[in-house]
Amino acid sequence: MSDQRSTNRRGPTSAAGAGVQVGRILGVPVVIQPLWFVIVIVIAVSFGPTVRGQVPSLSSGAAYAVSLVFVLLLYGSVLVHEISHVAVAKALGMEVRRIVLQMLGGVSEVVEEHPGKPGREGLVAAVGPLTSFILGLIGLVVERNLDPGTVAWVIAREFWIANLFVAAFNALPGLPLDGGRVLRSFLWHVTNDKSRGTLAAGWVGRGLAVAVVVVAVAKPHGWGDTTIGALYLVIIAMFIWTNATVAIAQAKVTGVLPTLDIRSLTRRAMPVAAELPVAEAVRRAREAGARALVVVDSLGKPSGLVSEAAVSALPPQRQPWVAVSDLARPVDPSLVLRTDMNGEALLQAVQEAPATEYLVVDNVGAICGVLARIDLVAALQAAGLR
């Protein structure tokens, strides 16, 4: 199993969870999730008896060793699949954060472009299943040239079956699979509307998730034959359903994004010195008609964002004795939004750095005000309800 995931520019590396970095390929870190090692063992063990059935001369220990070699080859081909995504993305000048080998296969975290071009995304997605298909054909040719019943023959045979399966599965036209990305690119190109493409490919993805569960329960021949195989399919179905659902939700939000205007959402902010008491700062802000406080240094450079919630939580009798800096959150670069950041870029920045307030600056870095997350959420909800 494998998929290629687009990812946000500045976000934490939590998209696929933590992992151990094992090296770099094409300059991109390759990370292995701890659970991956467990899954390798589980598959190797569950596959051992099949190997023994195909090569009866093997001792049971040797059968499990062959099974382990096969599993490692399978994940090796998943890695090649991911490298193909990365190679095309890099050749097109796109940024790739990392490759993650995880329980269900691999993920190449290609940094999403805004606005992006359907052709580029489609190419990056399409090369994955194509690569697996070619690997499968190579395995098939090798198998045909080996004596049946030998260890090498079994490995080559399982290798081509697995790669053709990975190719076919990933080519299914639903998000988050590669085929879903190709479908999205196609619809995006035709309608000139990315969110429409995402919605359609997301719904196909949900349909596929349901179909995979049906296959797992019906236990046809193949991986669904065993309990572990069926369980694996159900986990894959859950993975597809969850990611398709996220894609659908994002597409709905993206659909209303063009109506968002950061300037109209920005609250007027009162710049205050760090040591100023909260009571005085609030008084000055009210007088000036400002609805936010930004702590600035002696040069007027913003250093902290005062949380509205923290001010409201502070009892009025204490407000003269607490400095605004005590209620301020340092202005991390991720909390700074620009007025030219509209729509998708704005939403992405806010999603990547969860906070209650953000500093809004213009294109020369001058303070324009503060964007409160609740204002943004309210605007999105209002737009969505229209």
Ligand SMILES: [Zn+2]
């Ligand atoms: Zn892929």
